Amino acid sequence: MPKPVVFAPKPAIAKLPLAVRKDIRDNFDANMDDFKARIKAKLGVDYTININAAEVWAYASEGDTSAGTCFKGRVFTRFQLSLDLIASRYIEGFISGIESFISKYEDNGKTYFNEAVTQAEITLTVNILGDKAETLSADVKDGVYRILFRHDRLGYNQSWQESTILPAIEGVDREGFSLSAKHSIEDDFEGSIDEVRDEINKMLGAEFTLDPNFEEVYAALKASSQQDWQANIGRTILNYFNGLKYQLESQGFKDDDMLQEGLQEMVETKTFRVRVLPKTNSTTETVIEDGVVYLQTRPDRWGYNANDMGEGLIKLL
Numbered sequence: 001m002p003k004p005v006v007f008a009p010k011p012a013i014a015k016l017p018l019a020v021r022k023d024i025r026d027n028f029d030a031n032m033d034d035f036k037a038r039i040k041a042k043l044g045v046d047y048t049i050n051i052n053a054a055e056v057w058a059y060a061s062e063g064d065t066s067a068g069t070c071f072k073g074r075v076f077t078r079f080q081l082s083l084d085l086i087a088s089r090y091i092e093g094f095i096s097g098i099e100s101f102i103s104k105y106e107d108n109g110k111t112y113f114n115e116a117v118t119q120a121e122i123t124l125t126v127n128i129l130g131d132k133a134e135t136l137s138a139d140v141k142d143g144v145y146r147i148l149f150r151h152d153r154l155g156y157n158q159s160w161q162e163s164t165i166l167p168a169i170e171g172v173d174r175e176g177f178s179l180s181a182k183h184s185i186e187d188d189f190e191g192s193i194d195e196v197r198d199e200i201n202k203m204l205g206a207e208f209t210l211d212p213n214f215e216e217v218y219a220a221l222k223a224s225s226q227q228d229w230q231a232n233i234g235r236t237i238l239n240y241f242n243g244l245k246y247q248l249e250s251q252g253f254k255d256d257d258m259l260q261e262g263l264q265e266m267v268e269t270k271t272f273r274v275r276v277l278p279k280t281n282s283t284t285e286t287v288i289e290d291g292v293v294y295l296q297t298r299p300d301r302w303g304y305n306a307n308d309m310g311e312g313l314i315k316l317l
Contacts, residue, residue, distance in 0.1 A: 007130025
């Protein structure tokens with residue numbers, strides 16, 4: 001089997017043509033203060049925009065002189081001209097993307113972004129994945145936020161940056177929850193759990209604690225190979241507790257003093273706690289240990305059969 005071809009970045013252009021340098025001055029540098037002000041308005045921090053035009057413009061179509069317009073937000077290649085004029089954006093696209101990012105994640109988004117991009121710098125560079133690269137993506141390297149273009153797609157999809165920011169920020173290791181997990185916990189769980197808890201407590205005739213056990217659950221799932229769970233961790237655990245409520249009612253706890261008293265005697269801590277174990281015998285399991293009811297599952301069954309959480313509890317009393 002032939003070895004895969006390793007992408008080799010093009011050398012920077014030794015000297016940009018005068019027309020290119022003029023375009024950068026007129027259409028990019030002239031707007032720098034405005035760009036920085038708009039970025040600071042969203043992130044609360046002064047950011048530097050540092051683009052090496054000689055490196056980037058090595059990937060432009062032959063004869064193209066619209067470098068400054070490209071960096072600002074518009075590039076005209078021979079292909080684009082033949083398909084009618086297409087205006088897209090890099091820095092404008094980033095600003096639009098960061099506006100959507102902050103609109104969704106609010107202060108948490110601002111904090112996570114600034115803590116990841118420690119150099120407070122934004123740049124544009126080629127993606128070294130070569131042909132395997134997406135048309136447009138982003139990452140954070142050495143504290144610098146990098147807008148990445150595919151080597152043969154300079155100027156394409158410049159405005160499609162809303163979806164690239166979160167993966168770039170979450171690619172930076174940090175203590176605690178990822179931004180998407182924190183957002184789900186606060187947005188999906190914390191605003192809805194009180195109502196579920198009140199309904200369960202009314203059904204059981206006592207004050208029980210619904211413990212999401214977020215830290216341990218997060219660590220267990222992160223250590224596994226499962227994907228796409230972080231953005232829904234709050235919703236999933238809320239679903240588990242809603243499943244518990246359904247099971248308690250189905251098993252007759254609502255109107256049975258004997259069952260309520262039996263549960264209160266067995267569950268001394270009056271706590272229902274979610275747990276993720278490496279292995280379980282079924283998708284959802286209910287066990288009582290040390291006076292705690294554990295609603296448990298395993299990573300590869302995370303989120304499945306939520307309405308079964310609490311099934312068989314009556315048999316444990």
